[in-house]
Amino acid sequence: MPGTGAAPTTPARVVVGVSGSLGSLTALRRAADEARRREAELWPVLAWEPPGGDLVSRHGPGTNVMVETWQNLAREKMLTALADVFGKAGPGVAMRALVARGTPGPALVEIADRDSDVLVVGAGRRSLWHRACSRSVSRYCLTHATCPVFAVPPSPLEAELAAAHRRNVLGLGLDTGCLDQEVFRVTQGRSDS
Template sequence: MNTIKSGSHVASRGRVVVSVESAESGVAALRRGAAEARRRKADLVAVATWTPYGGELAELQMPCPEMCAALERKARDLLDTACRGAELEDVTVERRVVRGTPGKVLPSLAFGPDDVLVLVDRLGSAFWPAPRSLVRKCLHRSPVPVIVATKGRS
């Protein structure tokens, strides 16, 4: 897990955990999350997840550290691109690249009494073909409020 903090805002209450799944939807989610972080005077945690090609079972059977490193790098680049596009200079941003599926990782990162989880509602993508499955999983698993932003809305 990689963490980078930037910004000048000093947090006093909770965290706003934001899922970054693509550059476009990630910018929308980060802008919505930043607005919530400002309102709550909270830190913003931008999260990109990745899984080994073929899943964890395939990785156990045929490990490929080079492929895992490339996938982690791709997730980090995606997170950096989305954060730049969202223009978050006035908010403290903690960037995390985490191995695992978003439906399991995100609810595990937003667990505090003042935390909030921000996702983007979309109709699937090349990475997550089942429409709205991440939103459903997080609504079901998350112990904190979930804000579902729409793509293209800041």
């Protein structure tokens, strides 16, 4: 008799925000680990908006033609992020990558709408300047999501790269003194053996 069987269950999902930044790549790797642990599907989501936002794009000439180009760029960014993190081996779990048009925070919260979902986001930069001057996707998700949210802290490498970038922008040289000491220790160790 039809309808007497158990209702089909929907697989658990681990939804993760992807932007291509180092923080989002760290979050993507952690989300894949979580999906494997939970035996869930991995749903990487890259949310994009037209340059200047949707309001500007509605009134700009020729923006309808550009929408397809912007969407293709977002797809390429997603594919690059997936390749950077997983290579040819893939994530090791079922995956459904999505490219969604919209603001990242609301788009992620809308997609991760099941109680059984887990939403993974990069925690972003922790400086006061960035907190004061930029919208935080992770903060939005933590306050608006109806499912558990994991905020993955930035990789220590990300902080070191940001510091090196600041030094380059300011025209300051790199402190190579610690490198000279390491090279000396390594060469000293070789000559002792």
